[in-house]
Amino acid sequence: MASIAASFCLLGVLLAIYVALFLTGDDSPAGARRLVTRNRISLTQIMPISYEAKIRQVPGVETVMAYQWFGGVYKEPKNFFARFACEPESLFKIYPEYRIPEEEKRAFQADRAGTVLGRDLANKFNIKTGDKITLKGDIFPIDLEFNVRGLFDADKNEEVMWFNIDYLWKSLPADRRDFAGTYLILAQSAEDGPAIAQQIDSLFRNAQVQTRTESESAFAASFVNFLGNVKLYLFMISAAITFTILLVCGNTVAMSVRERVREVGIMKTLGFTNGEVLGMILGEATVISLLGGFFGCVVAWLLCRGVAANAGGFANLEGMTLSPWMWVAVIAAAVVMGTAAAIVPALGASRTEIVEAMRYSG
Amino acid sequence: MREAVIEARKLTKIYKRDEFEVRALDNCDIEIHRGEFVALMGPSGSGKSTLMHLIAAMDRATSGRIAVLGEDLAELDDAELARWRNRHIGFIFQQFNLIPVLTALENVELPLKLTSMNGKERQRQAETALKLVGLDDRLTHFPRQLSGGQEQRVAIARAIATDPDILIADEPTGNLDAQSAKDVMTMLQKLNRDFGKTIIMVTHDRHAAEYATMIRHLEKGELKPEIEYPQA
Ligand SMILES: Nc1ncnc2c1ncn2[C@@H]1O[C@H](COP(=O)(O)OP(=O)(O)OP(=O)(O)O)[C@@H](O)[C@H]1O
Numbered sequence: 001m002a003s004i005a006a007s008f009c010l011l012g013v014l015l016a017i018y019v020a021l022f023l024t025g026d027d028s029p030a031g032a033r034r035l036v037t038r039n040r041i042s043l044t045q046i047m048p049i050s051y052e053a054k055i056r057q058v059p060g061v062e063t064v065m066a067y068q069w070f071g072g073v074y075k076e077p078k079n080f081f082a083r084f085a086c087e088p089e090s091l092f093k094i095y096p097e098y099r100i101p102e103e104e105k106r107a108f109q110a111d112r113a114g115t116v117l118g119r120d121l122a123n124k125f126n127i128k129t130g131d132k133i134t135l136k137g138d139i140f141p142i143d144l145e146f147n148v149r150g151l152f153d154a155d156k157n158e159e160v161m162w163f164n165i166d167y168l169w170k171s172l173p174a175d176r177r178d179f180a181g182t183y184l185i186l187a188q189s190a191e192d193g194p195a196i197a198q199q200i201d202s203l204f205r206n207a208q209v210q211t212r213t214e215s216e217s218a219f220a221a222s223f224v225n226f227l228g229n230v231k232l233y234l235f236m237i238s239a240a241i242t243f244t245i246l247l248v249c250g251n252t253v254a255m256s257v258r259e260r261v262r263e264v265g266i267m268k269t270l271g272f273t274n275g276e277v278l279g280m281i282l283g284e285a286t287v288i289s290l291l292g293g294f295f296g297c298v299v300a301w302l303l304c305r306g307v308a309a310n311a312g313g314f315a316n317l318e319g320m321t322l323s324p325w326m327w328v329a330v331i332a333a334a335v336v337m338g339t340a341a342a343i344v345p346a347l348g349a350s351r352t353e354i355v356e357a358m359r360y361s362g
Numbered sequence: 363m364r365e366a367v368i369e370a371r372k373l374t375k376i377y378k379r380d381e382f383e384v385r386a387l388d389n390c391d392i393e394i395h396r397g398e399f400v401a402l403m404g405p406s407g408s409g410k411s412t413l414m415h416l417i418a419a420m421d422r423a424t425s426g427r428i429a430v431l432g433e434d435l436a437e438l439d440d441a442e443l444a445r446w447r448n449r450h451i452g453f454i455f456q457q458f459n460l461i462p463v464l465t466a467l468e469n470v471e472l473p474l475k476l477t478s479m480n481g482k483e484r485q486r487q488a489e490t491a492l493k494l495v496g497l498d499d500r501l502t503h504f505p506r507q508l509s510g511g512q513e514q515r516v517a518i519a520r521a522i523a524t525d526p527d528i529l530i531a532d533e534p535t536g537n538l539d540a541q542s543a544k545d546v547m548t549m550l551q552k553l554n555r556d557f558g559k560t561i562i563m564v565t566h567d568r569h570a571a572e573y574a575t576m577i578r579h580l581e582k583g584e585l586k587p588e589i590e591y592p593q594a
């Protein structure tokens with residue numbers, strides 16, 4: 001049963017990762033309206049800042065903001081969380097779900113070295129408004145010191161740090177300024193999203209630097225893809241695991257049935273019919289795989305919580321969870337596989353002649 | 363003459379293994395009457411167990427006729443045979459054959475699950491049977507927590523729980539020490555004398571056979587005509 005539980009635990013985790021990365025978008029009203037524009041070639045390539053004004057011209061665009069993944073290290077490399085340079089004037093327009101006291105917001109917008117943090121993040125590292133924090137650059141060869149000007153609450157994605165992109169530019173050599181890795185766009189309506197994306201991309205089709213615009217959730221997924229073709233890997237691993245589970249289950253069940261052939265003989269001697277014995281074996285296999293699936297889910301759920309707590313706003317992983325339908329799916333898969341694997345050996349065992357079955361020792 | 367509960371005519375069992383044929387039982391005629399306690403003796407491989415299996419409807423004869431309690435066993439299908447065994451035969455084996463994951467009480471209750479009794483009645487009946495074999499203080503013990511002698515007594519309790527007419531015992535003392543063997547034999551004798559059970563027992567042990575009312579010998583699948591009456 002432990003092996004069954006372990007296999008289905010893996011299946012559950014994979015399912016949760018897959019769903020978190022590729023199937024869950026930000027379902028807040030503003031989230032559905034957000035688009036991300038990036039360099040067509042790769043996420044690591046940048047775009048000129050002049051694009052911002054051109055994107056703003058596109059009909060249906062309400063707000064545009066340049067933003068840049070900073071990377072870097074806060075105290076220790078293991079303290080991983082998302083750090084973005086942004087335009088403070090636009091940040092709260094694009095993320096209307098961020099709740100922050102008005103004076104903190106103004107203080108942030110007034111201080112070029114200011115920063116605002118999600119409350120979860122601040123709590124995790126025990127950072128308070130008024131503190132100074134330093135990020136050691138890695139992608140960018142500079143260390144930046146920030147004044148924490150405020151903490152905001154949001155529905156999710158709270159492990160994020162935002163600061164002024166101007167501060168980043170001014171800290172860099174002159175020839176490396178005035179770029180953005182990504183533009184975040186708020187469309188006037190969610191329905192216009194695809195059309196706006198298309199328009200933006202066609203705007204730069206003949207430019208030197210071409211763009212790719214997609215919805216925020218699609219972008220989050222491609223951000224993960226950028227780390228490797230995770231989707232394909234996940235799919236292949238899931239397929240391999242599913243296959244292995246079939247073998248493991250089949251083997252576990254077949255073995256446990258074979259161990260019990262003698263008992264089958266005893267039961268039949270006592271007057272149980274083939275059908276009753278078959279029912280018993282199948283019932284037992286079902287219960288065992290049900291329990292296996294359930295415990296697998298419990299472990300998977302704990303793992304998901306662990307990942308979510310440490311995801312640091314990375315892609316959509318902090319939303320990773322084993323939702324009710326996943327529990328049902330994994331447990332159902334366990335029961336179906338366990339029972340299916342039991343049918344052949346159970347039929348064989350239940351049909352064994354009593355005298356034959358009783359010869360099995362053990 | 364008392365009623366014949368077991369009547370076999372020209373009973374033959376042939377095991378086929380690939381090319382080989384083993385004639386385990388050869389044209390065996392036997393008649394056993396109600397209330398008899400028959401010990402079957404004979405060298406290893408002489409067909410004792412085979413004969414028992416046919417009498418208890420655990421296996422089917424290759425040819426010949428066997429009627430037990432007036433029922434022609436060849437005429438029942440497998441499911442009917444199963445229920446027939448449950449109702450009429452109690453089994454005791456050399457290996458005890460208890461279900462290891464069930465307690466003594468649950469083991470004894472097992473054959474009662476196939477009767478119309480409800481849970482309470484089953485439990486009361488099983489407790490009575492265990493009391494009869496002197497194990498009413500071991501109800502919740504698992505087989506591995508019992509000595510061999512105790513395990514065999516649980517098996518006897520299970521065999522008598524459904525109050526069958528016939529008890530079948532295949533070397534019931536084969537795995538027991540002398541004292542436990544004596545206890546078990548005394549118990550079987552009591553079941554025969556006081557409760558009127560017809561008992562057919564296979565044994566290699568001359569001492570055990572002395573408890574029976576008659577001893578029959580098998581050799582190479584054939585039943586010898588001589589009958590011993592040890593208590594006469
Ligand atoms: N299932 C079987 N398949 C093939 N041959 C069998 C089978 N069962 C018994 N035999 C053969 O039939 C013959 C009689 O076997 P049986 O078990 O009845 O002997 P037995 O008198 O009970 O011997 P023992 O005293 O050793 O228990 C033996 O030669 C045995 O090998």
Ligand SMILES: [Mg+2]
Pocket residue numbers: 410411412532564
């Ligand atoms: Mg034998």
